[in-house]
Amino acid sequence: MNVPTLLLLGAVLAYPVIYAGYLSFHRVGLAQLRRGEFAFSGWDNYSRVLEDPLFWTALKNTLIFTAVTVTSEIVLAVAIALLINQTSVWTSRVTRFLILLPYAVPPIANGLIWAFMYSFQFGFLNRLLFATGLVHDPVNWSGNPDTALYAVAVPYVWRTLPFAIILVHAALQGIPRELYEQAAIDGANAWHRFRRITMPMLRQIIAIILILRTAFAFAVFEEILAITQGGPGDATWVAAWYSYKITFAPPNNFGMGSASAYILALMIGAIALVYMRFIYRRVTL
């Protein structure tokens, strides 16, 4: 019964991952692809990647992007999950109904929508700010090298936040009410109840979100493609964009692309191992 699964995992996951390793040690460009012969080049691709200042810029941007998005997602997810848990407030029920909407938006469409929001001349955000009288000159959200990376982080958080909120909200509903009632009888105020009951009970789910979202934010791609294409300058070059451009834009260096993708994969792999060993709950298996 597992034959199809094993075949597919082998063909689409295991083999390509191993083959990417193979490619990363060979010289592979378009000419070599046409001939079908790849010359062994040892660690050459890796040293070229590691000597490329653009790779280090991309890595630095990836780390900043990940830190910013994951931190804000966790803070927002806990706050919004607590908010939609207030079932006696009618606006909370509205929020709860709408919360999953961003999950339905394709990442590339999300990117383009925010490209329209951010547009310097024609953007929707600037229009809103003009209309409310908050600014008098247009703001260059994604065209300014100092703010571009954060400008791309906002749409990414917007799209991926529902996942985190859903997980925190599910965990909140698992906390026994008696704990809160008992604490209230003992005279604990709302802040104490949050610090001493809610937060400890959410620790595990926060760790899960932290690891999953870190691993996925490391590989952010669509929003970069749609909003900034790595620009202005190299302000939003991230690791996945680097591998993509090195490989699929001229001069199409597949070997170097594989090497850089492998470095990214190894970093994510380390995160995955931590997740599996310490966090993914093996309740029954």
Next chain:
Amino acid sequence: MFKPSPTTRLILHLANLMVIVFILLPLVAVFIGAIQSEKSLQADTRRVLPAEVTADNFVVILTKGEQKGRIFDQATYLPENIKSFYAAFANSAIVSVSVTLLTLLFGSLSAYTIARQRFRWTLFLMQANIVARFVPVIVLMIPLYVVMRSFGALNSLSGVIVAETGFLLPYAILILAPYFDTIPAELEEAARIDGCSRLRAFIYIVIPLATPALAACGVIIFIISWHELLIPLILNARPDFMTLPVVIASLVGDVHVFFNLMMAICLLALAPTVVLVALLQKYIVEGLAAGAVKG
């Protein structure tokens, strides 16, 4: 459980208002952008609501550029990919439906064996799936491109379907395995004593009981597959085989396409999954939670 005081309620209402505005803002933007002409977007760059509303953006996309409408009167150039909207929509539908069905078929078989048979190798398979979920697409794309190129499988829907099924299978198994585990084994054992094979017991007893989990898993896989960009982008460069996200991505950097047309096609592309999410919210919530924490 604790009645909020009037001040607290006011603060909560305000907080909700902020969250709702944040959620809806991009959706309002895409809608407002899609219902006006290029001219009206450019005429007054400080205006939020358009001076006049038009459906011409949708008309030009949905008639493959044949009916240009008033706002495209003077447009001499329309990108080819706008004209292939129906083909892209059909390709996206074919890919997403096939990927969902294949993933559910293979995924439920594997998830079931993982839940029922506690061997070293099933445990290993589960762990492999957990690690596999983290593999970034970009790492797979480079070797997949090279392999598919050498097989001549570039520019075909089946190549994309196989690649996406393999890529999403681990996630499906993670969602399904914990659910199969909650179905009592006694039911199948009774059937097997009556002479039912394991496969028959699986099909006639386990699958009907697992419908909610299959629905949850299916809708999540469909959505991810409908959204997937990198796999079809790299494997399929020919317009006949593009999926919707690829067509949208091809508009990036096309200087002749203005925001009004972009927003219209974005709106058409996000509509199906928005409807799905609105209708099947409960299942998606359960599936997302199951896939991340249980095992």
